[in-house]
Amino acid sequence: MSRSDVLVDADWVQAHLDDPKVVIVEVDEDTSAYDKNHIRNAVRIDWRKDLQDPVRRDFVDQAGFEKLLSEKGIANDDTVVLYGGNNNWFASYAYWYFKLYGHESVKLLDGGRKKWELDSRDLVAEVPERPATEYRAKAQDTSIRAFRDDVVAAIGSANLVDVRSPDEFSGRLLAPAHLPQEQSQRPGHVPSARNIPWSKNANDDGTFKSDEELKALYEAEGVDLSQDTIAYCRIGERSALTWFVLHELLDQSSVRNYDGSWTEYGSLVGVPIELGSGK
Amino acid sequence: MCGAKAGGPELAGVDVASETIIQGSVTRDGEPVNGYVRLLDEGGEFTAEVPTSATGQFRFFAAPGTWTLRALVPGASVDRKVVAQQGAFTEVAIAV
Known part of the structure; x- marks a missing residue:
């Protein structure tokens, strides 16, 4: 895997807007952004309605993912290009999801919607029509997904990377600062986690830094890239971006995203929590 | 949508007393600008980012302290330092 296999720039997308085997997909935290406008021929995936189980806290299952992609007109051999707002947080989350269910060719638009804007x-308002497909997903690849017990077991032994902002890591804030702060879970971070905010991976315009800069970032923060790594944030979307950097751009084999993240960990009874900056 | 609205978005439904709100608008020659506003902490580290609304407005739920707002619009970037307090909302008008 190299950068060009997983990341495309805006010029590439512009040149493939009418390519029938390329499906551009917008995934936004603000799921109404697509209604206003979007890249021509892009379809929408709603990270909340389309990707989550409607009742219990988990993803849609394999059959649900097959149904979703079939309805969206995405075939197994299509190249999917994901983009979104918030510096591609939710597009990265969807990318990780596509990989979890084994989609072969999926890429991120570097810089996402912000760079494009x-x-x-x-950007256009017309919604494209794609004929339905019969998509077949693979079983979940849990080698890229961490669960709460994996996180507890990793304390003091594997790399834990907390990608939230320093204020969330220290316990000063409970959510990203564009969201209300009233939350039920306890503030803080998993002991032994290093705080490497997702934003350090990206430039102001949302594009990723170079592989050399990224490698230097993790090494300078004391992350031994030869060890197993678990990334987490609040609900697993920002850490999907860090997972993308470590697993897809830097080609590290053992990197998992903990999608339960702080909203789960901070609500668990009896697990250790650390407060403060951790330095 | 035409013309910028002064100040940040409506506060109806927001628990102002328990939140530390920083909000405002981004304009160019008095007209709202579509772009982004980033919130940076005292160390200059990214904390959050929002797109401006159709009327150029933005809002953050922060913690008390000193913050920097950075407006990113096509072709320009403008920084503004603000001090936020809990229970009050800090209004910032950014002209780019």
Whole structure:
């Protein structure tokens, strides 16, 4: 895997807007952003309605993912290009999801919606029609997904990377600062976790830093990239971006995203929690 | 949508007393600008980012302290330092 296999720039997307084997998919935290406008021919995946189980806290299952992609007109041999707002947080989350269910060719648009907008590129309101497919997903690849017990077992032994902002890591904030702060879980972080905010992976315009800069970032923060790594945030979307950096761009084999993240860990009874900056 | 609304978004339904709110608008020659606003902490580290609304407005739920707002719009980037307090909302008008 190399950068060009998993990341495309806006010019590449522009050149493939009418390519029938390329499906551009917008995934946004603000799921209404697509209604306003989107990249021409892009379809929408709603991270909450389409990707989560409607009742219990978990993902849609394999059959649910097959149904979703079939309805969206995505075939197994299509190249899927994901983009979204918030510096691709939820697009990265969807990317990880596509990999979890074994989709072969999936890429992120570097910089996502923000870069596209800051470049003043065209956005349209028309919704494309794609004929339905018969998509077949693979069983979940749990080698890239961490659960709460994996996190507790990793304390003091594997790399734990907390990608939230320093204020969330220290316990000063409970959620990203564009969301209300009233939450039920306890503030803080998993003991022995290093705070390497997701934002350090990206430039102001949302594009990823170079492989050399990224490698230097994790080494400078004392992450031994030869060890197993678990990344987490609040609900697993920002850490999906860090998972993308470590697993897809830097090609590290043992990196898992903990999608339960702080909203689960901070609510568990009896697990250790550390407060403060950790330094 | 035409014309910028002064100040941040409506506060109806927001628990102002328990939150530390930083909000405002981004304008160019008095007109709202579509772009992004980033919230940076005292160390200059990214904390959050929102797109501006159709009327150029933005809002953050922060913690008390000193923050920097960075407006990113096509072709420009403007920083503004603000001090936020719990129970009060800090209004910031950013002209780019």
